[in-house]
Amino acid sequence: MTVSTEQAQEWLTVAVAEARLGLAEGGIPIGAALFGVDGELLGRGHNRRVQDGDPSMHAETAAFRAAGRLRGYRDTVMVTTLSPCWYCSGLVRQFGIGHVVIGESTTFTGGHHWLAEHGTGITLLDDPGCVRLMTDFIAARPDLWQEDIGA
């Protein structure tokens, strides 16, 4: 599957909107969205640790869940504001999601190199807005951030 930078940047706006929604709710500002290859939005979501007291709802798992039961993910693209942690990278690998678009991996690097080694397409955008969002959040709430990644 080929994903252009322009397409990736457009899709990223949905994930960023989710991240900002999470921040406004008092949560951890990471957002994600799952798209079909033709650009249809299948599911979107954000981290819900604080809002629902649910440590299992990372942004990527929330978007995956919102998409409901699907038969095959090869032609889907997971778009996330931040490099996916091992939990979310494992999700991508297990379900064979074809491509991952990542807002930034400056503030945190999860398993996206591992995913690339196993055949997942990766687009890393290095988006300054995404970097700022996480940098500000980590400075403001280091406790919450560390809890979210099990550090």
Next chain:
Amino acid sequence: MTVSTEQAQEWLTVAVAEARLGLAEGGIPIGAALFGVDGELLGRGHNRRVQDGDPSMHAETAAFRAAGRLRGYRDTVMVTTLSPCWYCSGLVRQFGIGHVVIGESTTFTGGHHWLAEHGTGITLLDDPGCVRLMTDFIAARPDLWQEDIGA
């Protein structure tokens, strides 16, 4: 952390009870439970793909979720009826769960060797009851099983 085979087998009964509950509900019979090092039950759950239409609720994620927000998983043990898939193995690695007890890996092998390489303690019980449960289920509902592992 040291987990004796006797302790592992006792804990496994909770995961098996969850798997059987899932089967009785018409779901995929995989169960899990998260225990503290002193044997306290922190959370238990089973696969809820069918019951809730939720592909993100594997047995291990359901048990992890049921345990709520915790600060540190190093001294916890994830007990599951089946070798954890990449998604659930990623969960274990990201949150640094100290030990995983596995009912069987005959019908499916996920990422438990990878976890062992990265320092997670693994107890593989090779339990005949767990093998039978999954063998019967896969024979009866191969479609559902393949959907659940993204095959």
